[in-house]
Amino acid sequence: FISFFFKQKKSKKSIKIAKTNGRQLGQSANKIQAPTEAEEVILDVGDEDGDLVDGVIAEESELTVDAIQDDDGHAAFNNSVARSVHDCAIRDMENMGVYLDEEEVQMASHIFPKISGLARRVHDSPTLKEAFDNQVQAYKKSGELSGDKNTLDRRVPTCWNSDLICLEAHIHFKPYELTEEEWNLADLLDKALVIFEKPTKLFSQSEVPMIVDVIPILDNLRNELIGLRDDTENDVLDIVRVASQAALMMVDKYSLFTTDCDIYQFAIVLCPDRKLKWFKDHGFSASEIKDIKKHILARFTQSYATDKTSQ
Numbered sequence: 001f002i003s004f005f006f007k008q009k010k011s012k013k014s015i016k017i018a019k020t021n022g023r024q025l026g027q028s029a030n031k032i033q034a035p036t037e038a039e040e041v042i043l044d045v046g047d048e049d050g051d052l053v054d055g056v057i058a059e060e061s062e063l064t065v066d067a068i069q070d071d072d073g074h075a076a077f078n079n080s081v082a083r084s085v086h087d088c089a090i091r092d093m094e095n096m097g098v099y100l101d102e103e104e105v106q107m108a109s110h111i112f113p114k115i116s117g118l119a120r121r122v123h124d125s126p127t128l129k130e131a132f133d134n135q136v137q138a139y140k141k142s143g144e145l146s147g148d149k150n151t152l153d154r155r156v157p158t159c160w161n162s163d164l165i166c167l168e169a170h171i172h173f174k175p176y177e178l179t180e181e182e183w184n185l186a187d188l189l190d191k192a193l194v195i196f197e198k199p200t201k202l203f204s205q206s207e208v209p210m211i212v213d214v215i216p217i218l219d220n221l222r223n224e225l226i227g228l229r230d231d232t233e234n235d236v237l238d239i240v241r242v243a244s245q246a247a248l249m250m251v252d253k254y255s256l257f258t259t260d261c262d263i264y265q266f267a268i269v270l271c272p273d274r275k276l277k278w279f280k281d282h283g284f285s286a287s288e289i290k291d292i293k294k295h296i297l298a299r300f301t302q303s304y305a306t307d308k309t310s311q
Contacts, residue, residue, distance in 0.1 A: 225251065
């Protein structure tokens with residue numbers, strides 16, 4: 001899902017620093033003086049073609065790529081799989097009448113590099129960190145900012161749910177002047193990523209979830225993604241619909257693994273508050289339920305068969 005909201009890294013050409021007035025913080029900085037409450041530090045980086053692009057976008061994209069690199073080909077394989085899922089999701093949604101707009105795709109690809117890149121720069125630069133802290137305290141004193149939160153959370157590519165945490169911190173402080181369309185997308189992504197919050201927290205803990213919980217969790221995640229993809233009551237951007245379809249394809253992929261290993265279905269059947277009724281309540285056909293019952297009875301008979309000759 002989140003991969004639709006990052007762009008390919010671009011090589012940097014030049015750096016320009018300017019100051020202006022307004023309630024915003026700097027995107028990034030190398031050597032700057034701590035700004036006053038009314039100052040803003042802006043840093044832009046150009047690519048090799050001369051087009052002005054955000055430096056934090058380029059650097060954060062590069063950081064994300066580097067963070068997943070390894071020595072045995074996993075990165076190349078993962079990138080290939082992701083690209084395949086991207087293409088399939090786009091094609092599937094086009095068959096459903098949803099077509100991506102190039103401007104929307106470009107906007108979406110900038111959103112997380114801007115947000116996470118700023119957080120990284122603030123944390124990595126003592127000067128900028130001091131400036132950020134001073135402005136936070138100033139806005140709290142003026143009543144423009146409330147709550148106990150004082151820092152921007154960083155996005156860690158290998159840490160589950162850090163995308164949501166980073167995004168929520170950015171929305172809380174609103175330190176970067178995103179466009180109106182980008183802020184709308186940020187708010188929508190905040191709601192969308194909540195779908196993944198509970199299952200990722202559960203899957204990241206040791207000794208949980210229980211085997212009996214795996215299929216229900218995937219089933220619930222699947223239903224929520226379908227709801228987001230097919231939402232007609234709210235103004236859901238097409239890029240979010242396509243990203244939901246891509247995530248849905250991955251959920252379906254892992255759901256198939258649970259049918260290859262019968263322990264997942266067996267655990268549900270043997271669970272006192274679920275049993276075969278769970279499958280009926282969740283859309284399994286009578287034929288599928290019959291096969292599950294037949295399979296588990298056969299396995300039980302095989303595993304606990306008695307030796308009649310010893311009796």
